[in-house]
Amino acid sequence: MRSGEQQSLFETRKDRTRHIRRLYTVSVFVATCFVWAFRLTHIPANGEARQWAWFSLFLAELWSGIYWLFYQVLRWNMVFRTTFPNILSERYESRLPGVDIFVFTADAVVEPPLMVINTVLSVMAYDYPAQKLSVYVSDDGCSEITFYALLEASSFAKHWVPFCKRFKLEPRSPAAFFNNTHASTKSHDHIYVKHLATIRKLYEEMKRRVEDATKLGVPSEARSKHNGFSQWENSYTSRRDHDTILQIVLHKNDLHGSKDEDGCILPTLVYMAREKRPQYHSHYKAGAINSLLRISSKISRGKIILFLDCDMYSTNSQSVRDVLCFVMDEHKGQRIGYVQLPQYFDNIGQNDLYGNALSETMQIHLHGEDGLGGPLCIGTCCFFRRDALCGKKFNNQEENGCNDESEKEVVEVNMQRIEEEGKALASCTYEKNTLWGKKIGQVYGCLVEDVITGFRIHSQGWKSVCYNPPRKCFLGVAPTNLLHTLVQQKRWAQGDLQILLSEFRPTWYGDGKINLFLLLAYEYTMCFATISLPILYYSIIPSLYLLKGIPLFPKMSSSWLIPFVYVIVGETIYSLVQSLSMGGSIQGWWNAIRIWLYLKTSAFFFAFVDGILGFFGYSNSSFVVTAKTIEDDAAQRYEKEIMEFGSSSPYFTVLATLALLNLFCLLSTLKDFVLAKSAFAGEKMALQVLLCGVLVVINSPIYQAIFLRKDKGRIPTSLSVKSTALAFTACVFFKLFN
Numbered sequence: 001m002r003s004g005e006q007q008s009l010f011e012t013r014k015d016r017t018r019h020i021r022r023l024y025t026v027s028v029f030v031a032t033c034f035v036w037a038f039r040l041t042h043i044p045a046n047g048e049a050r051q052w053a054w055f056s057l058f059l060a061e062l063w064s065g066i067y068w069l070f071y072q073v074l075r076w077n078m079v080f081r082t083t084f085p086n087i088l089s090e091r092y093e094s095r096l097p098g099v100d101i102f103v104f105t106a107d108a109v110v111e112p113p114l115m116v117i118n119t120v121l122s123v124m125a126y127d128y129p130a131q132k133l134s135v136y137v138s139d140d141g142c143s144e145i146t147f148y149a150l151l152e153a154s155s156f157a158k159h160w161v162p163f164c165k166r167f168k169l170e171p172r173s174p175a176a177f178f179n180n181t182h183a184s185t186k187s188h189d190h191i192y193v194k195h196l197a198t199i200r201k202l203y204e205e206m207k208r209r210v211e212d213a214t215k216l217g218v219p220s221e222a223r224s225k226h227n228g229f230s231q232w233e234n235s236y237t238s239r240r241d242h243d244t245i246l247q248i249v250l251h252k253n254d255l256h257g258s259k260d261e262d263g264c265i266l267p268t269l270v271y272m273a274r275e276k277r278p279q280y281h282s283h284y285k286a287g288a289i290n291s292l293l294r295i296s297s298k299i300s301r302g303k304i305i306l307f308l309d310c311d312m313y314s315t316n317s318q319s320v321r322d323v324l325c326f327v328m329d330e331h332k333g334q335r336i337g338y339v340q341l342p343q344y345f346d347n348i349g350q351n352d353l354y355g356n357a358l359s360e361t362m363q364i365h366l367h368g369e370d371g372l373g374g375p376l377c378i379g380t381c382c383f384f385r386r387d388a389l390c391g392k393k394f395n396n397q398e399e400n401g402c403n404d405e406s407e408k409e410v411v412e413v414n415m416q417r418i419e420e421e422g423k424a425l426a427s428c429t430y431e432k433n434t435l436w437g438k439k440i441g442q443v444y445g446c447l448v449e450d451v452i453t454g455f456r457i458h459s460q461g462w463k464s465v466c467y468n469p470p471r472k473c474f475l476g477v478a479p480t481n482l483l484h485t486l487v488q489q490k491r492w493a494q495g496d497l498q499i500l501l502s503e504f505r506p507t508w509y510g511d512g513k514i515n516l517f518l519l520l521a522y523e524y525t526m527c528f529a530t531i532s533l534p535i536l537y538y539s540i541i542p543s544l545y546l547l548k549g550i551p552l553f554p555k556m557s558s559s560w561l562i563p564f565v566y567v568i569v570g571e572t573i574y575s576l577v578q579s580l581s582m583g584g585s586i587q588g589w590w591n592a593i594r595i596w597l598y599l600k601t602s603a604f605f606f607a608f609v610d611g612i613l614g615f616f617g618y619s620n621s622s623f624v625v626t627a628k629t630i631e632d633d634a635a636q637r638y639e640k641e642i643m644e645f646g647s648s649s650p651y652f653t654v655l656a657t658l659a660l661l662n663l664f665c666l667l668s669t670l671k672d673f674v675l676a677k678s679a680f681a682g683e684k685m686a687l688q689v690l691l692c693g694v695l696v697v698i699n700s701p702i703y704q705a706i707f708l709r710k711d712k713g714r715i716p717t718s719l720s721v722k723s724t725a726l727a728f729t730a731c732v733f734f735k736l737f738n
């Protein structure tokens with residue numbers, strides 16, 4: 001039955017540069033030990049003003065060093081995977097498992113319905129048997145427009161899906177396809193060109209209808225045509241107060257409606273807006289996922305489930321097959337609970353001004369975790385085994401559920417009955433006194449429901465893998481301004497801290513079930529917020545002491561300077577090489593350093609404070625959905641890589657105050673230097689001046705936004721005044737009274 005009996009469906013390759021990287025790591029570690037030793041052997045005498053600063057610097061260096069060690073564990077053993085989908089086809093084509101795709105949207109304004117349906121269409125057109133594919137859209141915004149757009153998409157799919165399959169097109173999101181002139185004009189084949197013109201016209205018409213509906217509301221003829229809209233008329237008060245709305249838009253049992261123009265079946269398509277009541281917590285995306293898990297188990301019960309945020313359209317129609325190469329592999333597949341594919345973005349500028357490409361996470365962290373036992377889940381672009389998601393423990397004795405033919409997965413449905421039953425399944429009270437949200441489905445109560453759930457799956461014995469093929473699989477929308485970036489990263493860092501402070505804390509919860517190195521690697525992510533403290537400290541205290549000419553680092557002639565310089569120069573060159581090797585530019589690397597500093601000193605610090613307050617019950621955390629659209633003038637600045645401020649956020653107050661503080665310290669030092677004041681000893685202060693100087697250079701966009709810019713994205717005057725006052729007071733106070 002099986003051809004090539006022993007050949008695996010995938011292959012794993014180790015990172016080729018690992019030996020040299022490890023050697024380098026060891027050398028930096030030795031240098032770090034010397035830095036610690038310097039602090040401990042040069043403690044200032046009792047009564048000296050700088051004694052407490054010295055101790056705190058030591059603590060900052062100690063924690064940064066330990067944190068850096070977690071990071072080294074993380075990248076110690078990177079692996080890369082290749083799949084063999086042809087062998088998969090030979091062995092399993094006739095008995096591929098059902099795949100359910102969950103697409104999430106939460107707000108029709110920040111996530112335009114047109115974007116949602118483009119994502120939906122891109123996955124409906126996967127190169128996979130349509131009768132085994134089901135797409136579910138969860139709409140937490142409960143928007144009629146999104147529903148209307150989905151109906152439009154279901155009609156358009158009748159032309160779009162066969163068109164993509166016939167001409168083997170990529171990407172299969174119509175918007176992306178038509179935007180990419182290269183792809184959409186690649187062939188001069190007569191039949192293709194004719195088809196293309198027709199399809200383009202159909203798409204443009206659909207687009208116009210959806211956009212009109214977004215502005216003017218759902219047209220009345222659409223309302224009368226589909227009775228789905230009646231649910232809004234009957235039971236809808238507001239998006240936070242309504243019944244469950246469940247509509248099976250396409251289903252193979254519906255013989256007329258669900259076939260494409262060639263008479264082939266289309267994937268199942270379902271719309272759900274779960275019940276919402278003001279007195280019940282929605283649990284954000286995690287709650288939506290759990291509702292969909294139950295509803296899909298009545299409709300298609302696919303053994304594999306893909307989570308997709310509504311902006312993440314597919315750019316690779318083979319992804320499902322690739323993923324099956326892992327979970328259906330006869331030797332190692334049985335244990336794989338989920339396969340994480342990286343998130344990439346199609347709105348990142350050339351030099352990635354806000355570091356939103358997340359290159360390091362996608363190209364290094366995921367592979368590093370993979371080499372140690374499995375990447376964390378990052379919420380979207382992730383394929384799960386339904387069993388693992390639903391809380392089943394891995395059992396060595398059982399056969400691989402995905403290869404098991406005897407298990408009947410497609411359930412017969414009476415669509416109307418399901419639509420009725422579904423209301424109870426997605427109701428606010430369904431989960432009361434059940435294990436949903438704890439042991440079954442997504443875990444609740446955490447801002448990074450994805451990470452905590454992946455973690456739970458691991459602790460139940462499953463492994464995960466990362467698959468990152470040369471042809472990208474998904475492209476989404478990254479934040480396009482500084483504030484959105486900070487807010488998003490704060491949510492992530494706070495969520496990770498919540499895990500660290502919860503019963504899920506890696507080293508306790510995973511104890512014995514997850515290997516030690518993987519746990520240490522996970523600690524790197526979980527401790528994000530804590531690293532803000534040493535970085536904040538480092539960007540304030542040495543500069544302030546500079547004002548008074550008090551040295552905190554070894555002097556130029558001392559051999560203790562060598563380990564400091566080695567760490568600084570080594571890590572700088574390392575990060576530059578790494579950045580270039582991931583396809584970045586030198587400017588991109590510089591931007592990454594800046595955003596690293598901004599995240600650590602503002603977003604992560606706020607995450608730390610809120611995380612600790614939350615732990616003691618003083619702060620509520622809420623999920624702010626990331627905007628996926630941008631206004632025209634802001635878009636222009638984004639294109640020109642001009643940093644966007646424009647509002648009086650507390651994040652900006654912190655950033656501007658720090659920037660000005662360092663500027664004042666540097667200017668004062670330069671003045672002393674020029675006037676050749678005797679108190680100023682350059683030899684002793686070199687490293688401190690360098691640190692302060694680098695901080696000032698990094699912060700140049702802030703000075704421009706305060707002093708030079710006139711556009712709407714500048715730092716508002718009130719905020720400039722406030723920050724100047726704060727920074728100035730800090731300097732004066734320190735100089736006079738400390």
Ligand SMILES: O=c1ccn([C@@H]2O[C@H](COP(=O)(O)OP(=O)(O)O[C@H]3O[C@H](CO)[C@@H](O)[C@H](O)[C@H]3O)[C@@H](O)[C@H]2O)c(=O)[nH]1
Binds near residue numbers: 104107138283378451
């Ligand atoms: O109440 C909510 C809030 C959000 N979402 C959806 O969740 C997804 C992610 O939200 P987004 O605002 O785009 O947040 P991001 O920070 O970009 O999301 C990242 O971080 C989240 C939390 O870790 C993960 O769930 C996501 O998959 C991951 O892409 C979107 O599709 C939303 O529509 C809901 O369905 N219901």
Ligand SMILES: [Mn+2]
Binds near residue numbers: 309311477626
């Ligand atoms: Mn997102």
